[in-house]
Amino acid sequence: MQMNVLVVGGAGYIGSHAVARLISEGHRVVVFDNLSRGHCQSVPQDTFVEGELTDSALVEKTLRDNDIDVVMHFAAFAEVGESVRKPAIYYQNNVVATLSLLEAMRRADVKKIVFSSTTATYGQPEKMPIAETTPQNPINPYGFTKLVIERALADYAHAYGFGYAALRYFNAAGAHPGGEIGEHHAPESHLIPIVLQVALGQRESITIFGDDYPTPDGTCIRDYIHVEDLADAHLRALEKLQSGEGICVNLGTGKGVSVREIVDACREVTGHPIPVVMGERRPGDPAELVADASLAEKVLDWKAKYTDVREVVATAWRWHQSHPRGYES
The missing domain is CATH 3.40.50.720 (NAD(P)-binding Rossmann-like Domain)
Structure with a gap:
């Protein structure tokens, strides 16, 4: 309707x-x-x-x-x-x-x-x-x-x-698959765009805040x-x-991805080495936040289609390549 x-x-x-x-x-x-x-x-x-x-x-x-x-x-x-x-x-x-x-x-x-x-x-x-x-x-x-x-x-x-x-x-x-619209914050605060800025030559490296969390690779996990x-x-x-x-x-997807895994996915998608610098933990950053989205599936008949983070990164990379300065490009 x-x-x-x-x-x-x-x-x-x-x-x-x-x-x-x-x-x-x-x-x-x-x-x-x-x-x-x-x-x-x-x-x-x-x-x-x-x-x-x-x-x-x-x-x-x-x-x-x-x-x-x-x-x-x-x-x-x-x-x-x-x-x-x-x-x-x-x-x-x-x-x-x-x-x-x-x-x-x-x-x-x-x-x-x-x-x-x-x-x-x-x-x-x-x-x-x-x-x-x-x-x-x-x-x-x-x-x-x-x-x-x-x-x-x-x-x-x-x-x-x-x-x-x-x-x-x-x-x-991520971003629209067609690449016409995407993520543009000033200053940028989200992890994937910041990592991709390194691949674009706009930053020298990405800082990982803490590698001593109780997670498999020591970095924070998010959904x-x-x-x-x-x-x-x-x-x-x-x-x-x-x-x-x-x-x-x-x-959410119900699947947790660590900061290191995001960086690795960005390296794989962009072909750029993306240097990493280790920093101190940020106060208030929980080690892990992952959704149980089963109620959304039941109530809305909804389920995330993008469950491979490399696919998410690939759509973001398409946007950032065609709009290296966001909507000011």
Whole structure:
């Protein structure tokens, strides 16, 4: 069924891939973004609205004028370290702005939303893999701001009949297979793009922060989920939204990959030696974070298609080769 979808934060990394997927599936999309960290080149310009989520009159007008059925919400700051250094901007952007969005939706009588949540809501779980039954005890402001909105959505569902999905991502990675859109952060903070910058000659080496973790090769293990698989999960969630009910699921591959394995995959894909420098552990980096995504398979009929990290790296490399300076290329 075709829907009118407002994608807030749609000019960002994951949002832009969801927009492309929505359009390819025949949905009508309006993108709303303030471009503080997004890139207008990543989305169609004919249905782009530049604005702030805290401008509730503009948000409400956009919802009404476009007869929006459902909102996809990607507009958030998402760097753990930055959230510790600058908690104020995380509470303003991730919490205050989102509550403003929910109120604009309520006034416009739009009560369906798919929300980008995160594995950071779990903090540092003792048991792997991480299932949705794992207690949510975030250890940084970023994770806490996402948990606040999960709780708000549950309350809005109960009181106002909202239907929502909170999708808890693990480590988003990769790029659109066609190479037209991809990952561009300034400064870059994600591992795979940073390693590929070495292959592009933009960095001399990659620093591995700690090789004494209790993992097989001593480096941190993460679950890398391809951005196209995330986009697919969002579309599936759209079809499952029910008034007064919430869906909370993990999105990951269920397969852990170490930092060393990422570097090796990048070497294999690029043919570049990629020198490594060993650094000290970073405070607050858990040794291992891997998803149990079986509930998403059951509830959304979704499963990650990109399960070989070399395939993930190959799509990222295609993007970075054709866009060595990202969207400024």
